Amino acid sequence: MRSEDIAKLAGVSRSTVSRVINNYPNVPAATREKVLRIIEQHHYEPNSFARALAGKGTDTIGLFAISMNENEDESRIYQNSYFAPIVDIVVDTANAQGFYVLIHTIYSPDDFQKVKQAFQQKRIDGGILVGTQRDINFVSDMLGEGAPLVLIDYDITEIINERLDKDHLSIINSRDYEGTVEAIEYLINLGHQEIGIIKGRMSTFSGRERFLAYENTLKKHGLPIHDHFVLSGDFLKENAYREVVRMLDSGKLPTALFCSNDAMAISAMDALIQHGVTIPDDISIVGFDDALLASHVSPKLTSVRLPIDEMSRAAVEKIIELCQSGQSAFSTISFPTQLIVRDSCKSLSN
Amino acid sequence: MRSEDIAKLAGVSRSTVSRVINNYPNVPAATREKVLRIIEQHHYEPNSFARALAGKGTDTIGLFAISMNENEDESRIYQNSYFAPIVDIVVDTANAQGFYVLIHTIYSPDDFQKVKQAFQQKRIDGGILVGTQRDINFVSDMLGEGAPLVLIDYDITEIINERLDKDHLSIINSRDYEGTVEAIEYLINLGHQEIGIIKGRMSTFSGRERFLAYENTLKKHGLPIHDHFVLSGDFLKENAYREVVRMLDSGKLPTALFCSNDAMAISAMDALIQHGVTIPDDISIVGFDDALLASHVSPKLTSVRLPIDEMSRAAVEKIIELCQSGQSAFSTISFPTQLIVRDSCKSLSN
DNA sequence: CTGAAAGCGCTTACAG
DNA sequence: CTGAAAGCGCTTACAG
Numbered sequence: 001m002r003s004e005d006i007a008k009l010a011g012v013s014r015s016t017v018s019r020v021i022n023n024y025p026n027v028p029a030a031t032r033e034k035v036l037r038i039i040e041q042h043h044y045e046p047n048s049f050a051r052a053l054a055g056k057g058t059d060t061i062g063l064f065a066i067s068m069n070e071n072e073d074e075s076r077i078y079q080n081s082y083f084a085p086i087v088d089i090v091v092d093t094a095n096a097q098g099f100y101v102l103i104h105t106i107y108s109p110d111d112f113q114k115v116k117q118a119f120q121q122k123r124i125d126g127g128i129l130v131g132t133q134r135d136i137n138f139v140s141d142m143l144g145e146g147a148p149l150v151l152i153d154y155d156i157t158e159i160i161n162e163r164l165d166k167d168h169l170s171i172i173n174s175r176d177y178e179g180t181v182e183a184i185e186y187l188i189n190l191g192h193q194e195i196g197i198i199k200g201r202m203s204t205f206s207g208r209e210r211f212l213a214y215e216n217t218l219k220k221h222g223l224p225i226h227d228h229f230v231l232s233g234d235f236l237k238e239n240a241y242r243e244v245v246r247m248l249d250s251g252k253l254p255t256a257l258f259c260s261n262d263a264m265a266i267s268a269m270d271a272l273i274q275h276g277v278t279i280p281d282d283i284s285i286v287g288f289d290d291a292l293l294a295s296h297v298s299p300k301l302t303s304v305r306l307p308i309d310e311m312s313r314a315a316v317e318k319i320i321e322l323c324q325s326g327q328s329a330f331s332t333i334s335f336p337t338q339l340i341v342r343d344s345c346k347s348l349s350n
Numbered sequence: 351m352r353s354e355d356i357a358k359l360a361g362v363s364r365s366t367v368s369r370v371i372n373n374y375p376n377v378p379a380a381t382r383e384k385v386l387r388i389i390e391q392h393h394y395e396p397n398s399f400a401r402a403l404a405g406k407g408t409d410t411i412g413l414f415a416i417s418m419n420e421n422e423d424e425s426r427i428y429q430n431s432y433f434a435p436i437v438d439i440v441v442d443t444a445n446a447q448g449f450y451v452l453i454h455t456i457y458s459p460d461d462f463q464k465v466k467q468a469f470q471q472k473r474i475d476g477g478i479l480v481g482t483q484r485d486i487n488f489v490s491d492m493l494g495e496g497a498p499l500v501l502i503d504y505d506i507t508e509i510i511n512e513r514l515d516k517d518h519l520s521i522i523n524s525r526d527y528e529g530t531v532e533a534i535e536y537l538i539n540l541g542h543q544e545i546g547i548i549k550g551r552m553s554t555f556s557g558r559e560r561f562l563a564y565e566n567t568l569k570k571h572g573l574p575i576h577d578h579f580v581l582s583g584d585f586l587k588e589n590a591y592r593e594v595v596r597m598l599d600s601g602k603l604p605t606a607l608f609c610s611n612d613a614m615a616i617s618a619m620d621a622l623i624q625h626g627v628t629i630p631d632d633i634s635i636v637g638f639d640d641a642l643l644a645s646h647v648s649p650k651l652t653s654v655r656l657p658i659d660e661m662s663r664a665a666v667e668k669i670i671e672l673c674q675s676g677q678s679a680f681s682t683i684s685f686p687t688q689l690i691v692r693d694s695c696k697s698l699s700n
Numbered sequence: 701c702t703g704a705a706a707g708c709g710c711t712t713a714c715a716g
Numbered sequence: 717c718t719g720a721a722a723g724c725g726c727t728t729a730c731a732g
Contacts, residue, residue, distance in 0.1 A: 002709055013719045018711055026717060048471040049399040049408075050709035053724045058399075060452070060473075084434050091453050095461065100452050100468065102410070103441050111445065118450065121398040123410075266646070296616070298648045352725055363703045368727055376701060400725035403708045 001044050009042075010035045021046055022056075052122060060100040061319050062127035063090050064115050066138075067107055082261070082289060082308070086130055086152070089312035097320055099125075106131075112138065119145035125323040126168075128152065128315050133203040136162050143169060148322030150315045155205040156332055166330035170318045172311050176206045176288075179304040179337030180213035183258060183286045186302075186339055188221055191348030192256040192284060196229030196247075198240050198268060200260035207235065210260045210288060229254045233264045240264035244271040253283055255348060262287040262294050262303055269297060269344070280346035290340050300342035307335040351394050359392075360385045371396055372406075402472060410450040411669050412477035413440050414465050416488075417457055432611070432639060432658070436480055436502070439662035447670055449475075456481075462488065469495035475673040476518075478502065478665050483553040486512050493519060498672030500665045505555040506682050516680035520668045522661050526556045526638075529654040529687030530563035533608060533636045536652075536689055538571055541698030542606040542634060546579030546597075548590050548618060550610035557585065560610045560638060579604045583614045590614035594621040603633055605698060612637040612644050612653055619647060619694070630696035640690050650692035657685040 003017045010017065012035060019027050020035040027035075038044075052058045065083050087103070094101045102124055106112050118124055119142060126148035132138060136158055142149050148168040156171055187195055197214045200207030218225050228250060231243035240259065247253065248271070259265035265287030269279055279285055279299055287294060290305035314333055353367045360367065362385060369377045370385040377385075388394075402408045415433050437453070444451045452474055456462050468474055469492060476498035482488060486508055492499050498518040506521055537545055547564045550557030568575050578600060581593035590609065597603065598621070609615035615637030619629055629635055629649055637644060640655035664683055 003711095004709080014710080015712080015719060016717090019718090022711080028717070031717085045467050045470045047403070047709050048473055049402040050724090051711075052399040053397070053403055053709080053726085054711040055724065056711070087437060087453075091455055095454055095464065098464075100454060100464075100473065102450050102452050103437075104445055104450060105441055107442075114445065114448075114450075117395050120395045123398055123450065293643065293646060296643060296647055353727095354725080364726080365703055365728080366701090369702085372727080378701070381701085397725050400708090401727075403710085403725080404727040405708070406727070 001042055003044075003046060006035065006038050006042070006044055009038045057125040057323060058100075058123065059098060060102055060124045061094055061316070061323070062102045062104065062115070062118055062124040063087065064103075064127055064129050065105050066129065066131035066133065067105060082291075082306075083130070085308050086312045089309050090128060090316050093313050093316040094320070097316070099316075099320060116141060116145065119147050126150070126319045128319055131204075133201070136164075139169075140164050148319055150319045150322070152311060152315055153204065153206050155208075168322050169330055170315075170322065171332040172315050172318070173205070173332070173334045174306050174308075174311060175334050175336050176209040176304075176306075177213040179288070179306075179339070180210045180258070181217050182337070182339045183288070183302075183304050184214055184217040185221075186341070187256045187258070187284060187286065187345065188217075188223070190256075190284065190345060192254075193223055194226070194229065194254040194256070195223065196226075196231065196254035196257045198231045198233040198243060198257065198259045198264045200233065200235045200264075202234075204235070207260060214258055226254075228252060229257075233260060235261050235264065237263045237267035240267040241271045244268045245275070248272070248275050248277070253277070256284040256286070256345065258286050258288075260288055262289040262291040262301065265301055265303070265344075266293055266297050269301070280344050284345035286345060294340075295342065299344050302342045302344045303340050305338045305340050307337065310335050351392055353394075353396060356385065356388050356392070356394055360388045407475040407673060408450075408473065409448060410452055410474045411444055411666070411673070412452045412454065412465070412468055412474040413437065414453075414477055414479050415455050416479065416481035416483065417455060432641075432656075433480070435658050436662045439659050440478060440666050443663050443666040444670070447666070449666075449670060466491060466495065469497050476500070476669045478669055481554075483551070486514075489519075490514050498669055500669045500672070502661060502665055503554065503556050505558075509680075518672050519680055520665075520672065521682040522665045522668065523555070523682065523684045524656050524658075524661060525684050525686050526559040526654075526656075527563040529638070529656075529689070530560045530608070531567050532687070532689045533638070533652075533654050534564055534567040535571075536691070537606045537608070537634060537636065537695065538567075538573070540606075540634065540695060542604075543573055544576070544579065544604040544606070545573065546576070546581065546604035546607045548581045548583040548593060548607065548609045548614045550583065550585045550614075552584075554585070557610060564608060576604070578602060579607075583610060585611050585614065587613045587617035590617040591621045594618045595625070598622070598625050598627070603627070606634040606636070606695065608636050608638075610638055612639040612641040612651060615651055615653070615694075616643055616647050619651070630694050634695035636695060644690075645692065649694050652692045652694045653690050655688045655690050657687065660685050 003014045007014045007017045017035055020032050091101050104115050128150045130152040132151055132154050150170045152172045154171050199211050202208055233240040259268055265285055269285055287301045287303035290303040294301040294303045353364045357364045357367045367385055370382050441451050454465050478500045480502040482501055482504050500520045502522045504521050549561050552558055583590040609618055615635055619635055637651045637653035640653040644651040644653045
């Protein structure tokens, strides 16, 4: 069943059928009704490719998760507490608005090419990019294809410095800096003076923000930052485990450890407990993300909640808006975090 | 840049360019090389819609997760320990083979329509359906669209009884029956005689299999099945929690409880612990799925590992095979499970 | 082995 | 308000 068949049945031309389908104003109500009825009756669905070829959108958005880290386990990204909820919300929100979503993971430059192709071949109307590391080239490449783009977790200043054409770009962030400050000050208020950190991936905006906030907050409160309490974790639990064991071997432990994400926090807890260290009696732990696991480990993990649901929803709404309006001004939204206090921190005050 | 441009540059016709792109044999090596070179040089990508319109495939497969359960929390499906790894593996495996994947969740009949449309509009070459409940109509509807279909977790006998055209259908299952038998006999060997169950969703193949195996195994060993130890959980943690609390209130507890999935097992553990019941001293718990959480709760959960990764990979390989070969015979694969013994069960023997 | 032409099913100026 | 016609960028008989 093609538009031509509908046209015949309705006694009009394909042009008119098309006008009805696309909701153009210049069709009398009566004609519109008639055509609509025939369409309904026959469960007619316009061929999406023909529409796309003729210049219409595809009602499909892309969701691309970048994970180009040499030592990362390649195939666990959607079980990752960070990506899983994004997929979740993005798919549901987009679906609810009548959009399909095309998913592709980027583990390698090859994958990146495939994603570029998806844009070039016009398979999608726009894309959401998550996990972008500090590399503006990707972003400008994508942008060059002319399709709208939404970035989750990206440093705005980099975009601005590069003077990219930002007309169909939008950035969604969380206030990780403030969230980290809150977490660190919570520990300080508990009486902690020796506060360590497991850093996230520093090529990542959130990785840098969380570390910067840690540094600045300690400085602000006149507390020392010991190199041997600053561990590199790259957001990876294996690294966190290894680094914590190394710290244990060195014989020195801070009284509190801020972990740049929950995966690392939980891994650190495992390492500590296995070495006979008690949490929170011997050491307090704070995580970041408030992943599902956080409330299930023991002791329950105090963590900074990342508003990942809201962020994902905003990303979809933004991309759809950009797809539909042609373009709009560059925009950026930043969502607040929230410290969720559980049982992994102890007060030293009494 | 269109195929015509490539043709001009290469001094051939669009027909020949097309032949090269589609790897047809009737092109001399020299011509092929020449065309290929030009394509490379200009980073030419054939428009996917034009190809599709002209009758070629779309190199896209659909992944559709059905979750039409009234009382289920609507937007958590990909964080679900069952679906998350499927998304994971399906996306990665498909991507690695050069296929894109379109994801849509089915919460309502409306969503189901959208998925049917995806088939009708030829947006995808084939689809993977997961979470299908006992409703053959869906399956036959999809099959009616003529596209290949792979079902994960579906009772083959239903398909056979319906005499559906199975030429482009494939089913991927796990041996849940055997897995459950192994789990129950493990409990029996530990000395348990009063073994309860929290049932899964009985409209689901795996839900029925797990229950059936439970029943048959107890019978086989001459053990009683008490109605009040048979709880309905529908695979949902809220239900499991409620039912366990109800059982606690009744004052009678089995010595062991088999839970049809880990989500319910963990929820049951929460309920029991909160009511002062100690695991495994007062009651032994076995789960099913071996979800990520299983090894993180305390005590660590003994669970039947579901080979979901292998199943997902097989589903993708099968669907791609079906897409490419046009069609092949009906096939079905069933993967073995494995009992992972951890700390949630106690021996009563001594 | 290869090109001209028809066709896939839409949309959109254009003319009326 | 509406239809005929061109066009979107491919593929594929068909003829040679």
